[in-house]
Amino acid sequence: MIARRTLALFALSSVFFGGTFVAAKAGLEYFPPLLFVAFRFDIAAVITAAYAAIRFSRTDLTPRTAGDVVGILATGGLVIGLANSLLFVGQQYATSAVGAIVFSLNPILTPVFAAVFLSNERLSPRGAVGMVLGLLGVALVVSPDPSMLVGGDALGRAILFAGAASAALGAVLIRRVDATLSSTVRIAWGLPLAAALSHAFALASGESTAAIAWSSEAILALGYVSVFAGVLAYLAYFALLDETGAIRANLVFYVVPVVSTLGGWALLDERVAPLAIVGFLTIFAGFAILGSESIDVRSRLPSAAALLEDVRSDRDARCAEDRSSVADESKGYRSD
Structure with a gap:
């Protein structure tokens, strides 16, 4: 039963996060990037707060320890707010293929932070092989031009890398602190923090609501990234983080490019290169190696x-x- 629940959380996180890139690509035609992120978290914060108020008592909603406070700050500040803001800003200076590869360094960075902050999460040699295979599979899926990875704008890659590092560090810190709050309550507290941070970035960059072109397509894109890729995806992801640990939970970011590629093919008529199929199989092989660690x-x-x-x-x-x-x-x- 635990294995089924873990698999379900992993699948939901991967699918909903993967759909983010498809909806974001459609929505960025109507929204400035940082305001798009900020409105996304505004809506998600209201929905999650309403759900938490109904589902939990006042005692359950009240942070009681320093670990609870750090967990909220890591959730809203690092994993959600800063990581997504840096992702959308960095994407302005890099192609989506480069962005997918750089942000997929998240599972590679997580064991590095875990080695420093966590004593009970270590990556074995077999796990390292699985991680590298997964990253190779991501590179094959998005099929970038090698010149794009070497040349181009270094600022965009640096910003994307900082976003991946923010998400990885936040996930490890959440595991490190001895928090008493449930993952849902942490999200309910963290989303308003993420929204405030995104609005501050949008204001600092000079984005204005006058630049928004409201349409039915814009509302649909905003609705998806707010409800499915916002509320439901984060509920599933942070529950998975509590169950499996930071290293295994962040493997969802290897599956996200697969889902976004298939979603773009199905909904946006984007072509799937034959090499991407090899990438899918390579990612699967990496997961098989990682999963085999549970069989001693x-x-x-x-x-x-x-x-x-x-x-x-x-x-x-x-x-x-x-x-x-x-x-x-x-x-x-x-x-x-």
Whole structure:
């Protein structure tokens, strides 16, 4: 049952986050990037706060420890607010392919921060191989021109890298602190912080609401990134973070480019290159290697050896019994 719940949370996080890039690409035709992010978090904050007020008591909603406060700051400030703001700003200076690869460094950066801040989360050599395969698969999926990764605007790549580092560091800090608040309550507190941070960035960059072109398509895009990629995706992701840890939870960012590529193909008529199929299989192979760590063959060897020993002992006992019965026969009637 725990495995099914974990798989469901992973799938929901991957699908909803992956759809963000498809909706964002459509919505950025109508919204300035930072205001788009800010409005997204405004709506998500209202919905999550209403849900939390109905679902939890006042005691459950009240931060009681320093760990609760740090968890809220890491959730709203690092994982949601700063990471998304840097992602949208950096995307202005880089292609979506470069952005996908740079931001997919998140699972690689997470073990680095975990090695510093967490004593119970370490990446094994087998896990490192799986991580590298996953990153290679992401590169094959988005199929960038190598010249784009080497040349181009270094500022855009630096901003995107800072966004990935912010998300990875925030996830590790959430795991480190001894918080008493549930993940849903942390999100309810963190989303207003993320919205305020995004509005501050939008104001500092000179974005104005006058630049918004309201339309049905704009409302649909805003609705998706607010409700599905905002409320539902973060509820699933942070619950997954609490269950599996920062290293495994952040593997969703390897699946996100796969979902966004398939979503762009299905909804925006974008072409899927044959090399992307190889990338899908490479990511799957990386996950298979990571998942195999949960199967410790050596732990099963003693039980197998014990079974063989039982069979051997039973056979020796039967042989001894046969020899004893033969020895007990009368001399005149011993069989040949």
